[in-house]
Amino acid sequence: MTERPPPGSARPGGRTARTRTAVLAAALDELDAAGLDALTLDRLAARSGVHVSTIRRRWRTVEGVVVDLLAQHYATIPTPDSGDFRQDLHELAQAIANFQAAPRNYHLIEGIVAAAAHDPGIADLVRGAFRARTEHVTQLVRRAVDRGELPPDTRATEVIAALSAPFYYRILILRAPVDARLVHTSAEAAYHAAHAGVFDAQAPAGGPSR
Amino acid sequence: MTERPPPGSARPGGRTARTRTAVLAAALDELDAAGLDALTLDRLAARSGVHVSTIRRRWRTVEGVVVDLLAQHYATIPTPDSGDFRQDLHELAQAIANFQAAPRNYHLIEGIVAAAAHDPGIADLVRGAFRARTEHVTQLVRRAVDRGELPPDTRATEVIAALSAPFYYRILILRAPVDARLVHTSAEAAYHAAHAGVFDAQAPAGGPSR
Numbered sequence: 001m002t003e004r005p006p007p008g009s010a011r012p013g014g015r016t017a018r019t020r021t022a023v024l025a026a027a028l029d030e031l032d033a034a035g036l037d038a039l040t041l042d043r044l045a046a047r048s049g050v051h052v053s054t055i056r057r058r059w060r061t062v063e064g065v066v067v068d069l070l071a072q073h074y075a076t077i078p079t080p081d082s083g084d085f086r087q088d089l090h091e092l093a094q095a096i097a098n099f100q101a102a103p104r105n106y107h108l109i110e111g112i113v114a115a116a117a118h119d120p121g122i123a124d125l126v127r128g129a130f131r132a133r134t135e136h137v138t139q140l141v142r143r144a145v146d147r148g149e150l151p152p153d154t155r156a157t158e159v160i161a162a163l164s165a166p167f168y169y170r171i172l173i174l175r176a177p178v179d180a181r182l183v184h185t186s187a188e189a190a191y192h193a194a195h196a197g198v199f200d201a202q203a204p205a206g207g208p209s210r
Numbered sequence: 211m212t213e214r215p216p217p218g219s220a221r222p223g224g225r226t227a228r229t230r231t232a233v234l235a236a237a238l239d240e241l242d243a244a245g246l247d248a249l250t251l252d253r254l255a256a257r258s259g260v261h262v263s264t265i266r267r268r269w270r271t272v273e274g275v276v277v278d279l280l281a282q283h284y285a286t287i288p289t290p291d292s293g294d295f296r297q298d299l300h301e302l303a304q305a306i307a308n309f310q311a312a313p314r315n316y317h318l319i320e321g322i323v324a325a326a327a328h329d330p331g332i333a334d335l336v337r338g339a340f341r342a343r344t345e346h347v348t349q350l351v352r353r354a355v356d357r358g359e360l361p362p363d364t365r366a367t368e369v370i371a372a373l374s375a376p377f378y379y380r381i382l383i384l385r386a387p388v389d390a391r392l393v394h395t396s397a398e399a400a401y402h403a404a405h406a407g408v409f410d411a412q413a414p415a416g417g418p419s420r
Contacts, residue, residue, distance in 0.1 A: 037328065107327075113382050114324035118247065127385040134384075162399055165379035169371060172323050173378050174344075175337040188408040189372055193399035 022048040023055055024069050031104055036066065036111035063115035067125040070108060073099075074133040085144035086191045089163055092137065093187040096167045097178045106171060113172060134160045141194070150194055153201040162199070163190040232258040233265055234279050241314055246276065246321035273325035277335040280318060283309075284343040295354035296401045299373055302347060303397040306377045307388045316381060323382060344370045351404070360404055363411040372409070373400040 026048035030039050039062045045052035059065045077099070080091035099105050116123040138156035145154055166186040170178055193199065236258035240249050249272045255262035269275045287309070290301035309315050326333040348366035355364055376396040380388055403409065 110327040114327035116382075116385065117320040117324035123385050126383070130383050130385075158395055161379060161384065162376060162395070164383075165375035166372060168379050168383050169375035172326075172382060173336070173340050173374075174371065175326065175333050175340075185368055185372070185403075185408055188406070189399060189403035192402045192406040192408060193395075196398070196402040198395055198398040198402060 019050050019054060019058070020068070020072075023050050023059070023065060024072055026050075027065050027069050028104075031066075031069075031108065036062075036107055039066070060121065061115075061119070063112065063119065063122045064125060066108060066115075067112055067122065067129050070112065071129040071132060073105075074129065075136070079137050079139050081140065081143065083147075085140070085147070085149045085194075086187070088140040088144070089187040089191050090183070092140065092160075093163060093167075093183045096164060097180075097183045100167055100171055100178050109168070110172065134164075144194075151197045151200045154194060154197075155199045155201050158199040159190055159194045162193060163187065229260050229264060229268070230278070230282075233260050233269070233275060234282055236260075237275050237279050241276075241279075241318065246272075246317055249276070270331060271325075271329070273322065273329065273332045274335060276318060276325075277322055277332065277339050280322065281339040281342060283315075284339065285346070289347050289349050291350065291353065293357075295350070295357070295359045295404075296397070298350040298354070299397040299401050300393070302350065302370075303373060303377075303393045306374060307390075307393045310377055310381055310388050319378070320382065344374075354404075361407045361410045364404060364407075365409045365411050368409040369400055369404045372403060373397065 023044055026044050027039070029047060030043055041052050041055050041062060044050075044055055044062070044065060048055075055065065059068060077095055080088040080095070082088050082091060100109070112122070112126055116126045134157050137160050141150065141154060141156035141159045144150045145152055145156075163186055166182060166189075167178055170176055170182055233254055236254050237249070239257060240253055251262050251265050251272060254260075254265055254272070254275060258265075265275070269278060287305055290298040290305070292298050292301060310319065322332070322336055326336045344367050347370050351360065351364060351366035351369045354360045355362055355366075373396055376392060376399075377388055380386055380392055
């Protein structure tokens with residue numbers, strides 16, 4: 001898949017979408033072949049057939065491309081909808097574990113977090129990608145509220161963050177692989193906390209409450 | 211505080227301890243003055259009065275020094291011991307929030323995670339520092355078990371990880387500051403999950419259990 005250089009040879013929207021598809025596919029191939037540290041804009045250009053200046057204009061850096069790749073991937077993971085909140089949490093936890101278990105994805109997350117530490121622009125991209133992902137998945141919490149499984153004022157983003165956090169803590173801080181036990185405890189912990197009203201918007205802001 | 215170059219001029223243990231104190235104090239000063247990106251072994255040597263070859267032999271890299279600084283800091287934070295498990299969790303959550311709220315510490319954590327992404331040696335140091343810290347703090351869980359507040363087979367490290375994870379997820383992934391609400395929800399979520407037996411060693415490894 002190559003970009004056609006002459007402007008106006010395709011609808012701008014269509015060409016833009018094709019450019020994105022080509023560059024992200026190239027990034028995925030390069031990550032598989034050589035990893036994030038070896039990735040350069042020139043390699044992406046060579047593999048995708050898109051001019052390096054186009055890539056630089058749109059994504060600015062290699063890390064910008066990689067965050068977009070992560071965002072694209074996240075957009076393809078379906079939000080669990082089993083009809084049962086607890087089951088949905090277990091399915092989502094398993095999906096996160098499956099994603100992180102692939103070395104490519106593990107290195108992707110690690111590389112993005114590292115890049116964000118040194119570049120505020122990348123940090124903004126990471127924030128945006130994870131917020132969009134979280135927002136998307138909150139559907140499963142809102143459905144549980146609609147079914148009467150959770151307090152009506154439950155903050156859905158907090159439930160999703162509570163479920164997700166242990167996985168990132170495990171790989172980035174404890175630096176150990178995710179496992180079935182973590183899938184189980186993360187889903188169950190989020191379930192019990194949400195069920196107890198911990199994420200209720202009306203809950204007090206500090207101190208124990210019995 | 212300077213190291214005395216001639217070997218044998220002080221007890222090795224004493225000199226080693228003084229070297230560590232001098233280098234870590236210098237690292238803290240440098241981090242305050244210029245941040246992690248500007249830190250070099252030469253600057254550490256100049257500020258601490260310890261030979262750069264000694265620093266390199268012991269810590270290998272700047273990041274090695276910084277992880278050791280983090281480990282030293284963690285060792286000084288007292289483990290909460292209020293006599294009440296839930297209160298202890300809130301105090302520990304507040305301590306984590308206080309630590310991360312200082313820009314110096316925030317950048318320290320971020321820098322360490324970034325360095326670990328590119329250097330397996332640093333990754334080992336990070337793993338060791340956080341495991342030691344976690345292990346130390348598990349006392350509060352074991353005391354709760356002894357008081358009969360938690361199931362006897364509760365895995366203490368899992369409780370501490372569950373409490374800690376949301377703070378690291380917030381700053382590294384969601385890239386937003388910690389706040390009083392996060393202190394509250396993290397402590398309460400860990401409390402309800404532990405109380406419900408989620409971290410019981412006998413719990414099943416996968417799937418919802420009612």
